[in-house]
Amino acid sequence: MTVPEHHQLPxxxxxKTKRLAPVGLLVFILLAALGESGCKKQEAVxxxxxxxxxxxxxxxxxxxxxxxxxxxxRLFPGEPSARExxxxxxxxxxxxxRERYTAAMHLYRMTGSDEGLLAPVTAAIDAQFGRVxxxxxxxxxxELVFWLGARAKSLTPVLRxxxxRMTGSDxxxxxxxxxxxxxxxxxP
Numbered sequence: 001m002t003v004p005e006h007h008q009l010p011x012x013x014x015x016k017t018k019r020l021a022p023v024g025l026l027v028f029i030l031l032a033a034l035g036e037s038g039c040k041k042q043e044a045v046x047x048x049x050x051x052x053x054x055x056x057x058x059x060x061x062x063x064x065x066x067x068x069x070x071x072x073x074r075l076f077p078g079e080p081s082a083r084e085x086x087x088x089x090x091x092x093x094x095x096x097x098r099e100r101y102t103a104a105m106h107l108y109r110m111t112g113s114d115e116g117l118l119a120p121v122t123a124a125i126d127a128q129f130g131r132v133x134x135x136x137x138x139x140x141x142x143e144l145v146f147w148l149g150a151r152a153k154s155l156t157p158v159l160r161x162x163x164x165r166m167t168g169s170d171x172x173x174x175x176x177x178x179x180x181x182x183x184x185x186x187x188p
Contacts, residue, residue, distance in 0.1 A: 046072045055085045058103075066095075067102055074106040083110065090120045097128035101140035105147050114151045122158045129162030129176060136172045138179030145186050152187045159184050 043050050049057070049072065058069035070089060076082035089095050089103035101124060104117045121144065128135065145152040163180040166173045 044076065046075045051076050051079055051082060055081060058085045058089055063096070063099065066099060070099070070103045070106045074110045077110050083107065086110065087116060090117060093123065093127065096135075097124040098135065098137060098140045100124040101144045105140070105144040108144070108147055114148060117148075118151075118154055121155065125155070125158050125162050129165060129180070136176035136179060138176070138183050142179070142183050142186060145183050150188045156184060156187055159187075 046054065047068070051073075054069045054072045054076075057065045058073060060066060060069075066089070070086060073082040073086050086103050086107040090100050090107060092100070095103070100120065104121050104124075108114060108117060125141070145155070148155075159180055163177055163184065166177045166180065168174075
């Protein structure tokens with residue numbers, strides 16, 4: 001098939017097109033390569049650390065850094081490994097109870113589900129208040145109950161039992177009773 005003469009480029013334009021074709025192809029390849037390298041997924045960073053670094057910190061030796069890790073892991077809601085790290089802290093009986101409450105609160109805030117939380121939180125309450133508490137603080141427990149709202153009702157019996165065990169006249173027992181009363185009253 002021949003192209004009608006009025007649709008053809010002038011001969012000098014055809015020559016320029018033939019010379020520019022390799023240059024155009026080279027520019028296209030370079031742009032594609034630059035676009036490909038610029039489209040790589042950037043690893044998310046929260047408070048100066050990556051997800052992997054926060055997971056490692058959640059298992060570390062420093063309590064303050066572990067608590068920061070629980071707070072930061074919540075900010076990775078689409079990452080199963082962040083949820084797993086928080087759940088591991090909640091389930092780990094060697095983690096102090098107050099930290100377990102903090103991890104549970106952040107896991108709940110991340111997922112919106114209390115699934116897998118209430119049994120380990122109950123165990124943490126028993127561990128913290130099963131005897132005269134060395135740490136009578138209930139701040140983290142109160143925060144967890146606040147976020148759980150009505151879902152915290154199932155914790156009421158264990159909180160009342162813990163409150164009943166605090167019969168000592170020492171300051172720690174009195175503070176624990178007061179904190180547990182406040183926590184129980186906060187449950188809707």
